[in-house]
Amino acid sequence: MSRLAGNRAWRRKRRRLVLALLALAGLGTAAFLIFNAMGDALLYFRLPSDVVADRPPAGERFRLGGLVAQGSVERLDDGKSVRFAITDGETRVPVIFTGILPDLFREGQGVIAEGRLGVDGVFAADTVLAKHDETYMPREVYEKLRARGHPEGAEDRS
Amino acid sequence: MSPELGHLALALALGLALAGAVLPLWGAARGDDRLVALAPPLAVGQFLLVAVAFASLMQAFVTSDFSLLVVAQNSHTEKPLLYKIAGVWGNHEGSLVLWVLMLGFFGTLVALLGRSLPALFKARVLAVQAMITSGFLLFLLLTSNPFARLDPAPLEGRGLNPLLQDPGLAFHPPLLYLGYVGFSVAFSFAVAALIEGRVGPAWARWMRPWVLVAWMALTAGIALGSWWAYYELGWGGWWFWDPVENASFMPWLAGTALLHSAIVVEKRDALKRWTILLAILTFSLSLLGTFLVRSGVLTSVHAFAVDPARGVFILGLLALAIGGSLLLYAWRANTLEGGGLFAAISRESALVLNNILLSVATAIVFIGTLYPLFLDILSGAKISVGAPYYARTFVPLMMLLVLALGVGPLLSWKRGDLGRAARSLRLALLLALAALPLAWAIHGAGPVMAFLGFALAVWLVAAVISEWAARVRLFHIPLGHSLARAAGLPRRHYGMALAHLGLAVSIFGITASEAWTVERLAVMAPGDTEQVGAYAFTFEGVRPVVGPNYTAVRGRFSVAKGGHAVTVLEPEERTFTAPPMTTTEAAIHPLPSGDLYAVIGDATGADRWSVRLYMKPLVSWIWLGALIMVAGGALSLSDRRLRVGAPARSRRSEASPVPAE
Numbered sequence: 001m002s003r004l005a006g007n008r009a010w011r012r013k014r015r016r017l018v019l020a021l022l023a024l025a026g027l028g029t030a031a032f033l034i035f036n037a038m039g040d041a042l043l044y045f046r047l048p049s050d051v052v053a054d055r056p057p058a059g060e061r062f063r064l065g066g067l068v069a070q071g072s073v074e075r076l077d078d079g080k081s082v083r084f085a086i087t088d089g090e091t092r093v094p095v096i097f098t099g100i101l102p103d104l105f106r107e108g109q110g111v112i113a114e115g116r117l118g119v120d121g122v123f124a125a126d127t128v129l130a131k132h133d134e135t136y137m138p139r140e141v142y143e144k145l146r147a148r149g150h151p152e153g154a155e156d157r158s
Numbered sequence: 159m160s161p162e163l164g165h166l167a168l169a170l171a172l173g174l175a176l177a178g179a180v181l182p183l184w185g186a187a188r189g190d191d192r193l194v195a196l197a198p199p200l201a202v203g204q205f206l207l208v209a210v211a212f213a214s215l216m217q218a219f220v221t222s223d224f225s226l227l228v229v230a231q232n233s234h235t236e237k238p239l240l241y242k243i244a245g246v247w248g249n250h251e252g253s254l255v256l257w258v259l260m261l262g263f264f265g266t267l268v269a270l271l272g273r274s275l276p277a278l279f280k281a282r283v284l285a286v287q288a289m290i291t292s293g294f295l296l297f298l299l300l301t302s303n304p305f306a307r308l309d310p311a312p313l314e315g316r317g318l319n320p321l322l323q324d325p326g327l328a329f330h331p332p333l334l335y336l337g338y339v340g341f342s343v344a345f346s347f348a349v350a351a352l353i354e355g356r357v358g359p360a361w362a363r364w365m366r367p368w369v370l371v372a373w374m375a376l377t378a379g380i381a382l383g384s385w386w387a388y389y390e391l392g393w394g395g396w397w398f399w400d401p402v403e404n405a406s407f408m409p410w411l412a413g414t415a416l417l418h419s420a421i422v423v424e425k426r427d428a429l430k431r432w433t434i435l436l437a438i439l440t441f442s443l444s445l446l447g448t449f450l451v452r453s454g455v456l457t458s459v460h461a462f463a464v465d466p467a468r469g470v471f472i473l474g475l476l477a478l479a480i481g482g483s484l485l486l487y488a489w490r491a492n493t494l495e496g497g498g499l500f501a502a503i504s505r506e507s508a509l510v511l512n513n514i515l516l517s518v519a520t521a522i523v524f525i526g527t528l529y530p531l532f533l534d535i536l537s538g539a540k541i542s543v544g545a546p547y548y549a550r551t552f553v554p555l556m557m558l559l560v561l562a563l564g565v566g567p568l569l570s571w572k573r574g575d576l577g578r579a580a581r582s583l584r585l586a587l588l589l590a591l592a593a594l595p596l597a598w599a600i601h602g603a604g605p606v607m608a609f610l611g612f613a614l615a616v617w618l619v620a621a622v623i624s625e626w627a628a629r630v631r632l633f634h635i636p637l638g639h640s641l642a643r644a645a646g647l648p649r650r651h652y653g654m655a656l657a658h659l660g661l662a663v664s665i666f667g668i669t670a671s672e673a674w675t676v677e678r679l680a681v682m683a684p685g686d687t688e689q690v691g692a693y694a695f696t697f698e699g700v701r702p703v704v705g706p707n708y709t710a711v712r713g714r715f716s717v718a719k720g721g722h723a724v725t726v727l728e729p730e731e732r733t734f735t736a737p738p739m740t741t742t743e744a745a746i747h748p749l750p751s752g753d754l755y756a757v758i759g760d761a762t763g764a765d766r767w768s769v770r771l772y773m774k775p776l777v778s779w780i781w782l783g784a785l786i787m788v789a790g791g792a793l794s795l796s797d798r799r800l801r802v803g804a805p806a807r808s809r810r811s812e813a814s815p816v817p818a819e
Binding site: 030033034036037038041042043044045063075078079080098099100101103104106 | 391392518521522525526529539540541542543544545546547548550551679680681739740741742757759760762763766768769770
């Protein structure tokens with residue numbers, strides 16, 4: 001009787017241990033998968049002056065933000081591609097994009113472009129976002145501009 | 159009704175809420191019936207007062223009273239009435255008033271409908287509800303007063319973002335809030351149960367309808383938001399894993415888990431502590447979702463620095479609600495005794511698996527949404543987590559969930575028979591495998607994930623039907639007997655089947671539209687024809703159009719398939735004056751096989767227009783599936799057994815093994 005009870009207790013302990021190990025293994029796998037998956041799904045946000053000061057590695061996809069430089073927007077001959085420049089007041093980076101621009105895209109407005117920097121220094125964007133914020137400027141752009149003391153960032157946005 | 163009256167009503171509501179948070183709890187602890195009896199009238203009083211405040215705010219918007227700051231910042235005289243009304247909740251302050259209004263609404267429903275609840279328990283639930291209301295009202299009055307005046311009043315308002323002027327988006331926030339706030343009832347039930355130290359099948363039966371209502375509203379709200387993004391933003395996308403979307407998706411995932419774990423408590427008196435924790439977490443995520451979206455923290459942690467009072471208040475409120483309830487949980491959860499035991503292969507285990515997968519999925523979305531925030535605080539680096547992350551983590555997990563979902567309902571409670579379930583599912587498995595070549599035949603080559611998704615959707619449909627067939631013993635007993643059995647199945651069983659079918663329908667839509675969409679970007683002059691899949695789009699030209707508060711350019715495309723005219727699409731590009739901006743208005747023609755979708759962009763040179771044309775297979779099934787899920791919830795809700803009144807009396811005596819305090 002007591003041997004049976006002891007046996008049962010031992011079995012219960014073993015089961016608990018197995019369960020704990022399984023849970024740990026599951027958690028480890030999940031954590032590994034999550035951070036592995038993050039790898040290249042993470043996009044860094046950079047201003048033109050960041051790009052000029054510290055050139056991102058070739059082929060890295062990132063987000064380039066700033067204001068659409070005045071007078072820089074021009075359509076290319078194929079009619080589908082647009083060339084413009086993103087500026088943060090200090091410097092500017094030329095951007096080329098093929099597609100329909102978002103509704104809020106305008107010269108002088110805040111914008112975020114997603115893509116890669118080419119060897120020629122032209123940023124090839126595959127996505128252009130003009131965030132649908134009621135204040136019409138992507139928050140990241142606003143903040144970095146404000147931190148740099150750009151007049152656009154100084155405007156009160158409360 | 160003047161704004162001052164609204165302001166006064168809010169202050170009075172705060173008074174009632176504070177009284178409602180303290181007196182009934184005090185009475186319940188002291189056994190003072192008079193104080194306990196105060197809870198329902200106080201709940202109704204809070205609701206009525208907040209309703210007065212909401213009505214006066216709405217009046218200010220409708221009459222364009224620009225002496226109110228929120229109205230001046232968010233409205234405009236030229237706006238159509240619907241959007242003046244929607245403008246009430248299109249801003250931080252107004253949306254919080256709506257939140258509190260719904261909180262009061264649910265409190266009133268509990269007070270009026272919860273007749274079968276024991277008086278003490280009901281008083282505690284309403285007291286917790288009143289605590290939440292107090293927190294929100296304090297937040298409103300101290301940091302976000304919607305009735306703040308502007309002097310001098312401007313002659314014209316700044317207007318509402320034209321993108322938000324859309325019927326879909328007008329009703330999207332109220333539905334979301336109905337969901338968020340609905341989960342507050344589950345939260346209050348959980349906290350009240352922790353205070354009393356007892357949870358049993360009856361508790362789960364009382365709570366489940368509220369969870370179901372909240373879940374249905376949230377499902378509908380999320381689907382509506384996604385549909386809006388699809389037809390309004392003009393990119394043809396419907397889900398962007400945007401933090402704002404994730405904020406509503408997290409409580410949905412947790413709420414779905416809660417819906418399932420509550421069944422185990424109800425049927426088997428097990429998983430009690432877990433269900434309580436889940437109820438707390440679901441509402442915590444709802445709170446987080448509300449604040450993340452409404453405070454601007456999501457896009458910038460420095461929003462706190464811009465308005466420290468608001469930020470600190472939000473943090474305090476979150477810490478108090480989440481931290482307080484979790485502390486109470488840590489302290490009291492041990493008083494809840496574990497219930498029925500079950501084998502590793504059983505319905506309970508299947509539901510545990512469902513909960514594990516949904517919880518991990520919630521965690522994945524949580525990490526993806528908040529990791530950039532933490533990184534920003536810690537290192538100042540600004541990053542965003544893109545769709546590939548979710549495709550690699552969330553999607554495989556959901557595939558596992560769907561696979562298990564086919565089997566779970568076939569296992570019996572306590573101890574299931576996997577062999578028997580497998581025999582019932584042979585046909586479903588066969589059909590799922592047969593779907594692979596079928597998908598190839600219909601759509602042609604595509605990514606592996608697409609074929610897996612297709613097979614899983616077929617598997618789910620077939621498994622749901624197989625489960626029904628096994629339950630009514632179709633073809634094993636005479637058909638008449640089967641039909642009699644089918645009629646005898648409880649409605650909530652059909653509700654479950656329908657909700658699961660809805661998920662399958664959504665998976666069909668997601669898979670097909672993600673994998674086999676045909677997209678054409680073109681520059682077209684009148685007379686040009688562009689081939690999109692099997693459809694030929696002919697551009698016929700543009701003409702100007704004048705709307706109520708915008709002017710537009712309207713393009714015209716005639717679409718033909720194999721020489722036969724299918725439809726005419728007229729996308730617009732609208733230019734608004736207040737605030738000045740342009741929006742694209744996509745033209746969509748739904749067909750059984752998918753949506754034809756056209757967007758017109760800028761003019762590029764003489765009478766040449768940049769256009770975007772799509773054929774999106776089965777895309778509308780995504781939202782049809784969500785609608786079916788909601789219908790399944792409604793069917794389940796209509797089950798008499800689930801209604802709070804009827805069964806509780808007989809069941810309560812039966813449920814006496816509930817551990818006493």
